[in-house]
Amino acid sequence: MTATVTLRAPLSGVVLPLSQVPDPVFAGGMMGQGLAIEPLSSTLLAPCDGEISQLSSTGHAVALRAANGAEVLLHIGIDTVKLGGQGFAPRVRLGDRVRCGQPLVDIDIDSVAQRALSLITVVVVTNSDDMQLSSLASGAAGEMVQAGSSTLLDIRASGAQAGNSVAASGNSLGGQAVVAHESGLHARPAALLQHTARRFASHIDIGFGGKLASARSMVAIMGLGVGEGDTVSVHASGADAEAALAAMLAAVETRSEAGHAAAPLPASTLAARSDGKLGGVCAAPGLAVGTLVLLAEQDRTVPEHGTGVATELTALHGALAQVRGDIEADIALAGQRGARAESEIFGAHLALLDDPELSLAAERLIVDGSSAAHGYRSAIRAQSDVLLGLGNALLAERVGDLKDLERRVLDVLLGSAQGAPQLPAQAMVVADDLTPSQLTRLPRAQVAGLVLARGGASNHVAILARALGIPALVACGPAALQLPAGAEAVLDAGEGWLDAQPDAASLALARQQIAAHEARRLALREQSAGRALTRDGVHIEVAANVVNAAESRDAVLNGADGVGLLRTEFLFTERTDAPSSEEQRAACQAVLDALEGRPAIIRTLDAGGDKDVPYLPLPAEDNPALGLRGIRTSLAMPQVLDAQLSALLQLKPLSQLRILLPMVTDVADLLQVRQRIDELAAQLGLAERPQLGVMIEVPSAALLAAQLAEHADFLSIGTNDLTQYTLAMDRCHPALAARQDALHPAVLRLIALTVHGARQHGRWVGVCGALASDPLATPALVGLGVTELSVSPALVPEIKHRVRQLDAAACQELALTLQQQRSAAEVRAMLAAAANVVAQ
Known part of the structure; x- marks a missing residue:
């Protein structure tokens, strides 16, 4: 069996590079390498012989597995999952064997065009890390292709994948599972699935909503936007496919808690307060009096263009290795202090740092001429946009972790890392947002409280604040950044407010309550x-x-x-x-x-x-x-x-x-x-x-x-x-x-x-x-x-x-x-x- 498969155009239309697709997941190459077509025909055809390995319930996306193991995803339009299947009529079923040119999905072009963000149809090889993709064999970006006849790509299985294509195909298994993880496949469950997948030699994908994600990629898994109770498909191909599939299905179906989340305050509390206090969400309870200190976040200037692909790739890999060592040191120090929450959070950062999708996206941008710093920041921010756009609050809170990695890597690449800020005694730290490593580097003895314009009660900064015993209020909005620096303020995080203009009686009462709490602690200590x-x-x-x-x-x-x-x-x-x-x-x-x-x-x-x-x-x-x-x-x-x-x-x-x-x-x-x-x-x-x-x-x-x-x-x-x-x-x-x-x-x-x-x-x-x-x-x-x-x-x-x-x-x-x-x-x-x- 040949290790090379040729893809023919599934639709007639104009060929576009992935970078022009109005979706950061596809544009950033996070779903794999490939191309896109601005369609003119209304029937999606099979681009090669293969087996239908994924068919979305809404009909807007279909994937097939080619004879050489290539996983080809065809995604019709952008954000078309929201159409609920209207405008799509599938003509195949999951598991069907299809021939090149066979009709897969009929599309009501006019209906979809009026209601979708875009009709652009993406053709990507989701396991392109294991494949070698040629350039266009007939036609280039901007040229017309004819459905069923124009050649698009040659896909060759590389290395062991080519040698084992028959075996892999013969050991290709699939199944479905209901996601039991609380709040779906956010950072911790995604890291769990990634950890499980890496135990096996088989290639493993998770399918949902017409998208396929490599189970080895924490970022790609989170990008699926899978919620608790959703049904996902799992596909394993390789010598140990049976064991891999069983382990992955069990990992999907085993419940884990979202964890450590403080209960959000009622919506009425977050509305504009009539008493003049700043409202927010309690991330870590406690009462504090302190001096307001505003920490300004500066977006670092990075060179857009590199000085050579080899030089920039070497710089990126060196920076990732150094940051990996820094995070491992943070984990070890946290372990020595018994700071389990801190250790687990930096463990999740390590999994994100090692995520192949992020590094590959950065590398592709470097190959296209970007500097290492610009490429890595672009890859991070493209994934951040994905998470923010999924409409899932828990996944949106993981953007802080990506931001932390961006800051660490840019500090290495650009030098002159920002040191810990100088704080007065009893500082009430105010910021737009903080990353976990920024929080752990603040002098704990001088931090009375924490007030953030953004953030959430279940993000990692909130978890750390609770572990460190720092009263913290988050999601306070832009008004937090207008607080008068240097003023004395009272924070009651448990009640969800900060008083930036307390009168003498309020200050006295707060200090009295703090003193009573401290007195009890000291009394117990004395006894x-x-x-x-x-x-x-x-x-x-x-x-x-x-x-x-x-x-x-x-x-x-x-x-x-x-x-x-x-x-x-x-x-x-x-x-x-x-x-x-x-x-x-x-x-x-x-x-x-x-x-x-x-x-x-x-x-x-x-x-x-x-x-x-x-x-x-x-x-x-x-x-x-x-x-x-x-x-x-x-x-x-x-x-x-x-x-x-x-x-x-x-x-x-x-x-x-x-x-x-x-x-x-x-x-x-x-x-x-x-x-x-x-x-x-x-x-x-x-x-x-x-x-x-x-x-x-x-x-x-x-x-x-x-x-x-x-x-x-x-x-x-x-x-x-x-x-x-x-x-x-x-x-x-x-x-x-x-x-x-x-x-x-x-x-x-x-x-x-x-x-x-x-x-x-x-x-x-x-x-x-x-x-x-x-x-x-x-x-x-x-x-x-x-x-x-x-x-x-x-x-x-x-x-x-x-x-x-x-x-x-x-x-x-x-x-x-x-x-x-x-x-x-x-x-x-x-x-x-x-x-x-x-x-x-």
Whole structure:
């Protein structure tokens, strides 16, 4: 079978380049390479032999798969999906085999012309990355072609695609799925589908509304404008097409939440206010008083024309690589601080940066003579126009993420990146809009509040503002930019307003309310230094999860009883080689010194899975979460483990140290490490040994808790991983985030088993996972018999206060009932209802 297919004109008319199509998706080449025709005939013909792989329900678009695997999309008119099928009469069905010149769709030219934006019909090869397209064989842009006879393009499958065309055609599968993702295929679900597609060798497309998008392109997926409940088609071609199709259909049908969105204010609140205050949408609640500071956004001047294709392409690729490194560094730093929301947002930026559609669109513009800066900005803005034009508020809010990438890349290409602005103390920052990286670079200690003319309650800046605890008001309109700089203002983001001209009484009241909130926080902090005893005298140790000495000092200030988890991964990331034993010793000693005699649980390296340490020779794995992780990695690399254990054994005093082993599955792991500790201690001439504990993160460890407790000094439950492995849900899977709830009754039962097994040998059990930081869960954990909770430093006062309100006996009765519930939702509802009972 030949690898070359020739396309003939599907309509009579004038040939146009894609750049003249009045639609940025097609004009920017984001749907693939091809051309357009200004039609004069009224029947769309098949441009080649093939199989109908996509037929829109409205009849305005049809796609066929050629013998060499080329996916040819024929889109009649612009925005014709809005016609609801009027003016189009399809003459084929999905799956039909057609011959070149066969009628596909009859078009009522007059009717469509009167109601559509344009009649221009697009002919694109949506998988043109895998193909080589010739120039016009007969006729050029601006010339006439005759339907069924004039030759348009030669399409040749390149490389492996050509060699495998028969196999790919023989393994071409399709199916349909209803989109379950909340608010449709916006940024996070699109990134999820992209991530899924990249696991397979097959070519995968998603079809909707007459358009096809490569599943490997997050941008193209978002550009489809798919909403929740819409039905999409999925097509997979290749050796692993069956597995790819099944995975993609499951990814489409698995619900993920839009996530982190604050509820918008009623429309009446956003209307012009009669009290003179500026109204907006609450992005992050809170009350603040501060000085108005306006940040002006300047559109940078970029050279339109390049200095040579090779030079500009090299510049673009170098800038993308540098920005990729910068974003990866931001992700790593956010991870070290435990800033999960920030890490996830920059992870989505990384997926956008690596999106082939954006880079290809920029490259095509460079080939046409643009500079790298102009090409990349044009590609970004064309996609932004697409998202803004889809009529989907959530997708429109993703424009801020594209804008952030544009700013980062242009800073590298043009130099002279803008530094962080100088702010006064208690600055009320006002801007047209901010990107996530701009927000994270503001000096947090000086930002009292945030007021944006644009933005939305569910965009990434809003999510970050909530995570950072900055009161934020968005979508305030152009009036925000007219606020008097330097004036003192009151922001009540929760109520949706900013008062730029508060009188003395309003200022005094706001400051009084802020002071009362701060007083409560300080009162809890002052009380947190003492022991946390329940009302009936049960002592619960409240420790802190930290990553360095600075956080340890913060933990002490907040009244922590010690460090319940020091993650040593921070010593291994963001470098090209492993830290020496002495480097590790010095860093861990600093943590112990900061605790002023309090105990510290230091976990050995937990590498593997979603915790990547680039320079460690870890193999590529199909299921990283089930492969080399935690103690398995350390045992597989004894030199790494020995260096870390030697460093820990040299800490002083050893009585202050507790070593914790991650991802233990049975007693053999524990005994092997204990034996190595004894050998290293003997070499160092040490008679004393630190306490040694194991993390309960997998069901096997919980089930064997009694055996582990016989040889361990304590057990510490990592609820994040325990939930992942108990529910068989990848904790990094965005579509499953809403169902990853550690209060699932199955997880509670495993915690109960762990405590029961530990008590048989007089061992204590702690929880260092995220569940310990949830005040709603505190009665459940106390009732299950957990006696140590390790939380973020700032939450120590709140959790201690919560413990002191509880009656342990009542909590025990409640815990028995919680384990009998059917879901995490039922458990949470019962905990909320029982709040007063367990506190009496």
